[in-house]
Amino acid sequence: MKRVAVFGGSFNPPHVAHVLGAAFVLSTGEVDEVLVVPCFRHPFAKELASFEDRLAMCRLAFAPLAAVSVSDVERDLGGESLTVRTLEHLAAQHPDWRLRLVVGADVIAEMDRWTRPERVRALAPPLILGRVGAPALEGVPNVLPDVSSTALREALARGEAGAPLLPASVSEYARARGLYA
Numbered sequence: 001m002k003r004v005a006v007f008g009g010s011f012n013p014p015h016v017a018h019v020l021g022a023a024f025v026l027s028t029g030e031v032d033e034v035l036v037v038p039c040f041r042h043p044f045a046k047e048l049a050s051f052e053d054r055l056a057m058c059r060l061a062f063a064p065l066a067a068v069s070v071s072d073v074e075r076d077l078g079g080e081s082l083t084v085r086t087l088e089h090l091a092a093q094h095p096d097w098r099l100r101l102v103v104g105a106d107v108i109a110e111m112d113r114w115t116r117p118e119r120v121r122a123l124a125p126p127l128i129l130g131r132v133g134a135p136a137l138e139g140v141p142n143v144l145p146d147v148s149s150t151a152l153r154e155a156l157a158r159g160e161a162g163a164p165l166l167p168a169s170v171s172e173y174a175r176a177r178g179l180y181a
Contacts, residue, residue, distance in 0.1 A: 005031040006090065006124055007102040008074075008083060010149070011038045012048045013156075013174055014061040015166050017147040021129050022068050024143050025102055030127065033067050034102065035090075039081035040074035043115075049179050051075055060169035084116045087123040099124035104144070106134040156180040 005025050011018065014036075022034045038054045048054065055072055062068040074081045077089060087099060101124035103111070108128060111117045130137060133146035145165070152162045157180050161171045174180060 001098040002033065002094075002096055003031040003100070004090075004094070004097045005034045005100045005102050005127055006037055006087065007034050008037040008039060008081075008086065010042055010046060010048055011036070011054050011058050011061075012046070012149055013054070013152060013166065013170050013179070014058050015147050015149060015152055015162075015170070016164070017131065017144045019061055019065070019167065021102060021104070021144055022062060022065055024129060025127055026065065026067050031100055033069065034062075034065070036062055036068060036070045037074060037086060038070070038072075040078065041080050043080050043082060053173075053177060053179055057170045057173055060173055061167045063169070082115045084114070084120050084123070087120060091123055100127045101125070102127050102129065104128075104134065105130045105137050105140055105142075108137065109135070153180040 007022060025031055025034055036058050038058055040051050042048055058070045062070060073089065074086060077085060091099060103126045105128055114120060128137060128140050129144055130140040130142040131144040131146060132142045147165050152166050155162045156174050
């Protein structure tokens with residue numbers, strides 16, 4: 001069985017904490033690959049850059065990590081992005097995969113608001129990543145820096161690069177495309 005960690009999110013924009021999270025999960029040896037899955041349409045109606053732009057930025061951000069791939073599966077599924085639907089689809093398409101779900105410690109408290117959270121946990125037991133500034137969870141080290149996508153979007157709107165918290169390739173792409181301006 002191939003061990004695949006599904007790392008979903010809005011990635012609006014993808015930042016260094018996302019990249020570090022993928023690297024951390026891979027380095028623990030619990031998975032063979034990380035599958036980054038940008039959401040197509042946010043279930044909580046967040047305003048997002050276009051799916052195509054976020055997909056491209058994810059490909060740029062995660063390019064240095066050979067065991068990470070970026071998937072457009074949620075575009076193919078269409079409609080509102082639901083983790084349970086994505087995981088069920090991936091499990092059906094890849095019966096040889098053993099799935100895990102990468103989630104930040106700050107998201108764990110929200111999981112019970114998701115559609116069918118018990119099914120999500122059964123399909124892909126969570127790999128929880130602690131983040132500086134987020135509520136501490138017992139046994140979960142804070143491995144990620146406190147990075148805010150909102151603050152990065154605001155920096156880009158002011159014409160700043162967002163460095164060092166935004167991969168240079170993502171910053172260049174966002175500026176060239178006029179994203180978040």
